[in-house]
Amino acid sequence: MVPHLITALTGPINELEQRVLDSMPAIERWFRLEWMEHTPPFYSSVDIRNAGFKLAPVDTNLYPGGWHNLTPEMLPLAVQAAMAAIEKICPEAKNLLLIPENQTRNTFYLSNLGQLRRIFHMAGLNVRIGSISPDIKQNTTVELPNGESVTLEPVQRIKGRLGLKHFDPCTILLNNDLAAGIPGILEDLHEQYLLPPLHAGWSVRRKSRHFQSYEEVSKRFGKLLGVDPWLINPMFGQCGRVDLSQDTGLDCLRSNVDGLLTKIRRKYKEYGIPEKPFVVVKADDSSGGMGIITVRDVKALDALKLKHQDDAPRVSEVIIQEGVLTYERMHDAVAEPVVYMMDRYVVGGFYRIHAERGADENLNAPGSSFVPLAFEQSTHLPQPGVKPGASAPNRFYMYGVIGRLAMLAASYELEATDPNAEAYA
Amino acid sequence: MVPHLITALTGPINELEQRVLDSMPAIERWFRLEWMEHTPPFYSSVDIRNAGFKLAPVDTNLYPGGWHNLTPEMLPLAVQAAMAAIEKICPEAKNLLLIPENQTRNTFYLSNLGQLRRIFHMAGLNVRIGSISPDIKQNTTVELPNGESVTLEPVQRIKGRLGLKHFDPCTILLNNDLAAGIPGILEDLHEQYLLPPLHAGWSVRRKSRHFQSYEEVSKRFGKLLGVDPWLINPMFGQCGRVDLSQDTGLDCLRSNVDGLLTKIRRKYKEYGIPEKPFVVVKADDSSGGMGIITVRDVKALDALKLKHQDDAPRVSEVIIQEGVLTYERMHDAVAEPVVYMMDRYVVGGFYRIHAERGADENLNAPGSSFVPLAFEQSTHLPQPGVKPGASAPNRFYMYGVIGRLAMLAASYELEATDPNAEAYA
Numbered sequence: 001m002v003p004h005l006i007t008a009l010t011g012p013i014n015e016l017e018q019r020v021l022d023s024m025p026a027i028e029r030w031f032r033l034e035w036m037e038h039t040p041p042f043y044s045s046v047d048i049r050n051a052g053f054k055l056a057p058v059d060t061n062l063y064p065g066g067w068h069n070l071t072p073e074m075l076p077l078a079v080q081a082a083m084a085a086i087e088k089i090c091p092e093a094k095n096l097l098l099i100p101e102n103q104t105r106n107t108f109y110l111s112n113l114g115q116l117r118r119i120f121h122m123a124g125l126n127v128r129i130g131s132i133s134p135d136i137k138q139n140t141t142v143e144l145p146n147g148e149s150v151t152l153e154p155v156q157r158i159k160g161r162l163g164l165k166h167f168d169p170c171t172i173l174l175n176n177d178l179a180a181g182i183p184g185i186l187e188d189l190h191e192q193y194l195l196p197p198l199h200a201g202w203s204v205r206r207k208s209r210h211f212q213s214y215e216e217v218s219k220r221f222g223k224l225l226g227v228d229p230w231l232i233n234p235m236f237g238q239c240g241r242v243d244l245s246q247d248t249g250l251d252c253l254r255s256n257v258d259g260l261l262t263k264i265r266r267k268y269k270e271y272g273i274p275e276k277p278f279v280v281v282k283a284d285d286s287s288g289g290m291g292i293i294t295v296r297d298v299k300a301l302d303a304l305k306l307k308h309q310d311d312a313p314r315v316s317e318v319i320i321q322e323g324v325l326t327y328e329r330m331h332d333a334v335a336e337p338v339v340y341m342m343d344r345y346v347v348g349g350f351y352r353i354h355a356e357r358g359a360d361e362n363l364n365a366p367g368s369s370f371v372p373l374a375f376e377q378s379t380h381l382p383q384p385g386v387k388p389g390a391s392a393p394n395r396f397y398m399y400g401v402i403g404r405l406a407m408l409a410a411s412y413e414l415e416a417t418d419p420n421a422e423a424y425a
Numbered sequence: 426m427v428p429h430l431i432t433a434l435t436g437p438i439n440e441l442e443q444r445v446l447d448s449m450p451a452i453e454r455w456f457r458l459e460w461m462e463h464t465p466p467f468y469s470s471v472d473i474r475n476a477g478f479k480l481a482p483v484d485t486n487l488y489p490g491g492w493h494n495l496t497p498e499m500l501p502l503a504v505q506a507a508m509a510a511i512e513k514i515c516p517e518a519k520n521l522l523l524i525p526e527n528q529t530r531n532t533f534y535l536s537n538l539g540q541l542r543r544i545f546h547m548a549g550l551n552v553r554i555g556s557i558s559p560d561i562k563q564n565t566t567v568e569l570p571n572g573e574s575v576t577l578e579p580v581q582r583i584k585g586r587l588g589l590k591h592f593d594p595c596t597i598l599l600n601n602d603l604a605a606g607i608p609g610i611l612e613d614l615h616e617q618y619l620l621p622p623l624h625a626g627w628s629v630r631r632k633s634r635h636f637q638s639y640e641e642v643s644k645r646f647g648k649l650l651g652v653d654p655w656l657i658n659p660m661f662g663q664c665g666r667v668d669l670s671q672d673t674g675l676d677c678l679r680s681n682v683d684g685l686l687t688k689i690r691r692k693y694k695e696y697g698i699p700e701k702p703f704v705v706v707k708a709d710d711s712s713g714g715m716g717i718i719t720v721r722d723v724k725a726l727d728a729l730k731l732k733h734q735d736d737a738p739r740v741s742e743v744i745i746q747e748g749v750l751t752y753e754r755m756h757d758a759v760a761e762p763v764v765y766m767m768d769r770y771v772v773g774g775f776y777r778i779h780a781e782r783g784a785d786e787n788l789n790a791p792g793s794s795f796v797p798l799a800f801e802q803s804t805h806l807p808q809p810g811v812k813p814g815a816s817a818p819n820r821f822y823m824y825g826v827i828g829r830l831a832m833l834a835a836s837y838e839l840e841a842t843d844p845n846a847e848a849y850a
Contacts (some may be wrong), residue, residue: 028550029519029550032516035512077505121449
């Protein structure tokens with residue numbers, strides 16, 4: 001099922017699509033050479049926004065949930081990619097311990113766990129799910145809407161190893177973004193493979209660091225294709241730690257927002273884009289406290305100060321990012337594509353849609369729903385020769401390329417933040 | 426579309442299927458460890474026969490044709506596997522030269538070329554087709570039934586490199602089994618990747634060598650699963666060079682046929698199988714001269730001598746192989762599964778069916794046709810817990826395992842026959 005793409009038939013994005021398709025062999029070779037030098041994240045998902053005149057990633061998740069939203073047709077690709085990933089990292093693996101988020105009652109999330117368990121079981125591993133939640137003191141089985149069930153077992157830490165009762169895994173797969181910090185029970189597991197590494201968690205990651213890497217990637221990719229990197233790169237600024245209740249913090253925010261809006265305005269003028277620029281202000285470490293704020297005018301920041309709630313954390317690390325409209329629609333609801341990757345392979349994706357949000361708003365919010373993309377005949381199956389914008393597979397191939405660029409940026413980012421980096425030097 | 430499997434609901438094959446499913450993580454791990462030590466063939470296809478009481482490969486092709494018989498759903502898996510293969514062998518590759526058989530007028534074969542071109546193009550390579558046939562003196566474009574076209578271009582050898590006019594490939598992919606010998610134009614291409622290597626061609630390969638490797642593989646696999654390797658291994662004997670017009674040659678053949686029939690009879694007795702044993706006699710090097718002869722009684726060999734045609738080559742290297750019935754049927758036609766692999770991955774398959782052949786006859790003959798298997802949700806997607814024999818995905822997973830065992834045997838075989846082996850030691 002392919003949504004009607006408002007942007008499908010017109011706009012500068014079609015030029016980009018044409019350029020991407022024409023350069024397909026060069027692009028694939030470029031990725032191959034990059035993966036010789038850099039290690040892809042174990043798995044990832046990337047939220048993409050297509051503004052018609054620009055196509056950019058806005059969020060790169062290194063502990064992706066939502067695997068159950070992929071269609072059954074995408075499953076074999078995910079299994080094959082999981083085989084490749086396991087083979088490369090830990091070919092001798094027998095047992096895999098999957099460590100989920102602590103949301104033990106959310107059936108959507110538990111369906112995601114069921115799907116991950118299926119993928120890695122089919123890749124040839126014994127998979128069990130070990131919860132690090134203090135609420136899970138004994139085996140807890142939850143029925144899923146599809147009739148299957150998921151059993152969460154309490155983890156056991158025995159000296160240097162993490163496991164379950166009668167289950168000693170050689171590999172531990174985190175599906176927990178560690179936003180609340182790295183729990184002690186996961187530290188110093190030197191005898192087991194811990195995937196992804198702990199520094200991929202949000203207690204260490206910063207969005208600004210990721211988009212700094214992405215900017216570097218987009219410049220090199222833009223050079224390869226001969227296109228302005230801005231067409232795929234959301235500009236950003238940062239303020240470090242900002243106390244939103246103090247004027248001093250707001251000053252930095254104000255000047256960054258102002259500067260970024262000016263830069264966007266200049267770009268819009270260059271390309272003749274009749275839209276009103278906006279930026280989004282959000283926590284650099286993805287902590288939920290301040291939410292995601294859309295700002296079209298620097299004056300709105302004063303209101304923001306007044307609106308600031310007393311119970312929210314007053315001090316945040318903040319990133320100010322160029323807002324990217326999404327012009328894709330499905331049944332009148334605003335839609336944005338999400339691309340899923342395992343190892344270096346795009347294995348699927350879906351549209352996140354939200355009927356009550358606008359084209360300039362965050363869709364990853366309560367009320368959103370998901371429509372699988374025909375990614376399985378997409379990211380791998382571009383159709384050369386078809387008119388730009390007219391071919392869903394060609395459009396999806398481009399999304400897969402952007403998703404992989406963000407994944408590559410995450411790879412750079414993880415290298416730069418690796419606490420054990422010296423050990424390899 | 427899944428054919429009705431006569432063997433699906435009963436018979437010892439279900440025990441094997443159950444054992445294979447129960448051991449899935451062990452099997453996948455075993456393959457992973459094998460591929461750490463051995464290099465899979467670049468691509469391969471394996472003909473499998475399911476006799477209900479026994480399941481065995483009967484032919485392993487290292488230059489597989491028939492890629493166009495795979496369904497569109499299987500294409501993304503093939504593309505992803507091709508990406509993995511290219512990345513491992515020649516990540517810097519830009520241009521791929523595909524060298525086909527010299528059958529320049531067979532549209533089925535040309536459709537196969539079109540499909541291979543599509544797969545490797547989508548994996549990110551510039552693909553062109555270079556013929557080594559003396560008939561191709563200029564670019565020759567042939568329309569395919571699906572509306573596409575294939576252009577065969579004459580190859581050019583310039584010093585140490587093979588290419589086309591204005592096309593210098595770093596990688597050459599052979600889809601020509603070299604049964605007629607290795608042409609000089611393909612020798613000493615030390616500057617380019619030649620895939621598969623020349624010693625994978627039928628001028629060097631011997632079926633007896635392959636099945637000797639397969640016997641070794643099946644013994645180790647049987648041990649892993651705790652099953653009699655005979656359940657997956659066709660026994661064989663060989664005579665070296667036999668002159669079918671002379672009594673001396675026939676003597677060796679006669680004693681081998683007799684000995685093999687006795688061994689099969691013993692196995693049939695052990696398992697209570699009420700079938701009449703038979704063997705097949707065929708050229709060890711796959712040369713077409715003598716065809717494939719089914720022998721149920723050693724006396725039939727005398728008739729064979731008389732029937733021998735004057736224009737056929739009188740001297741052949743011969744392999745005598747245990748005949749494996751195929752009990753699978755589709756619309757009353759005898760069917761046998763063919764499994765396709767790229768690198769170490771099963772990417773698809775189909776049933777070869779032949780309405781005019783018997784369960785003990787070779788189906789790879791004029792008049793055969795092809796029905797795609799639902800392999801895409803099959804070899805990767807076994808359904809644990811389903812009653813043995815009742816699940817097509819479980820059956821196909823088992824076929825994929827047998828296919829990979831034969832591929833592993835081919836890997837052993839290529840190591841043993843590698844003329845440059847010393848250079849690596």
